[in-house]
Amino acid sequence: MNIEMIKLPIQMLQNSILSPILINDAAVDIIEINYVSTGRESYCAPHVHTWFEMNYTTENSMVTGVGPDVFRVNENELLLIPPGIEHYHTYDPLKPYACFVLQWILRENDSLPKSEGNGFLDFLNKLSNAKPHAMKDIYGISDLFEKALKEAENPYNPVSLQLIMVKIITVMAGLCSGQSAMMYKKDVGLSSLVRKVEMLLNDSSLKELTVDTIARSLHMSYGHLARTYKKQTGNTILERLNQIRIEKSKEYLLNTDYSIKELSFKAGFESQFYFSRLFRLKTGMTPSEFRHQRPAAD
Numbered sequence: 001m002n003i004e005m006i007k008l009p010i011q012m013l014q015n016s017i018l019s020p021i022l023i024n025d026a027a028v029d030i031i032e033i034n035y036v037s038t039g040r041e042s043y044c045a046p047h048v049h050t051w052f053e054m055n056y057t058t059e060n061s062m063v064t065g066v067g068p069d070v071f072r073v074n075e076n077e078l079l080l081i082p083p084g085i086e087h088y089h090t091y092d093p094l095k096p097y098a099c100f101v102l103q104w105i106l107r108e109n110d111s112l113p114k115s116e117g118n119g120f121l122d123f124l125n126k127l128s129n130a131k132p133h134a135m136k137d138i139y140g141i142s143d144l145f146e147k148a149l150k151e152a153e154n155p156y157n158p159v160s161l162q163l164i165m166v167k168i169i170t171v172m173a174g175l176c177s178g179q180s181a182m183m184y185k186k187d188v189g190l191s192s193l194v195r196k197v198e199m200l201l202n203d204s205s206l207k208e209l210t211v212d213t214i215a216r217s218l219h220m221s222y223g224h225l226a227r228t229y230k231k232q233t234g235n236t237i238l239e240r241l242n243q244i245r246i247e248k249s250k251e252y253l254l255n256t257d258y259s260i261k262e263l264s265f266k267a268g269f270e271s272q273f274y275f276s277r278l279f280r281l282k283t284g285m286t287p288s289e290f291r292h293q294r295p296a297a298d
Helices: 003-016 120-129 141-151 158-176 181-187 191-201 211-217 222-233 237-255 260-266 272-283 287-291
Strands: 021-023 026-037 043-047 052-059 062-066 069-073 077-081 087-091 098-108
Touching: 003 026, 003 141, 003 158, 021 158, 026 120, 026 158, 052 141, 052 158, 069 077, 098 120, 098 158, 120 158, 141 158, 191 211, 191 222, 191 237, 211 222, 211 237, 222 237, 237 260, 237 272, 237 287, 260 272, 260 287, 272 287
Parallel strands: none
Antiparallel strands: 021 026, 026 098, 043 087, 052 077, 052 098, 062 069, 062 087
């Protein structure tokens, strides 16, 4: 992503969300939204924020340290740092790290009576207990950022931009509270494609199923489908297809007397050798060893 091209939309977005966002008993103050690149920097010394900060990686990666934990944050992954958490970053100066940065503060909405627990502010404050770690963006955070940048060009619609920012924060709070991630994937409208792909992958009538045939069925290019699916689920379509085929093969092994060669083809594998190798890789045992686990017939 070109920083020079994004400077103006980012500035317009920043100017549109400066006022507090009031929702029920919560007030959200957006401190900054920005797009940054580390350039030739290689190290960011240990520091602490008094605000929440979320980084969404768009290019390359960085290594982050939080106490004894050290982990890498890769492209299309998120990092949330709550207030008061000391952390540091290291970068590869030959591969500059770039990311969206969103910073905010949570406080009570003074215009309403104080809530007696279970309010929206309590829900958002789940973020305070989050343990920093790299999270794959299967929740549509990047799409929300892109939508905000597009809408920032309309100076008469600041409320819409504020709601997008709160949407990002709310999704993160839901994850930290242990609620179902699938609820948020559906909520941001990103699961429609995943559900369609899942239906095709599980269609036993499609024996010659490939990513290319799926792309044609959905009127998409192979590359666009592969990138979008990986971005939304964290897995490739082939990985998911093999997972489904392995599960089918387990059913055949436990419930039928098909030979290994027969069931490998019925499960959708092109060769017995590839099936046996993948099965052992995924389960830690050969198909024959797995079959021997089934209870003996009376």
